Amino acid sequence: MLHENVRQIAVAFELAGIGTIIIGAIYSTGKYLKHYFNKDPEGYRKYRSGMGNAILLGLELLVAGDIIGTVAVEPTYQNLGVLGLIVLIRTFLSWSLSVEIHGRWPWQENNKDLKE
Template identity: 50%
Template structure:
């Protein structure tokens, strides 16, 4: 393919990586401001901390999704080799485990226990 195409792909990959990093950083800053606001307006420390953990976890999860997408584009389109594919597989496994454990921390339950939290679903599929 043309050199400009690979340059565009590299630039796109970098933009997605920067977006993922920005999401994590801005999410942490936003969560910090939100918890400070909550505490200053009388919310209990425990409730504010739980909200903070939840918001930070969500920011990290979303940022990780962007970073994984950038890694996939980089491996599949820019550097398609067995070594880069194995590295991508390792990165995806680590990030998947991290995402899974963050989701458990945020929700406070296993994903397969979701139906227990909101009650049993009715016959039309709603809780």
């Protein structure tokens, strides 16, 4: 019973991650079209940033779902190894997206904020 409830929570996190990416993509595209038709030269940069942030948040929720799901199932060494690999790949993707969006590593100071 408890395992089934935990598994449902894991599925809810995974669905929330997928939904976040889809809704973020739709929202970012809508904002981009608004900027495009208003001839905003920063529109594409804002679009990429919005899309990247939606993907980052979605990946975080998917990782949480994977962790919860692995704990709900028998935590064998094989399952933990697969989970570790999934988390490693998604963390690399998150860091890559963060560098692409912000132009710096996640642990570096944001010089832009310091100047303001």
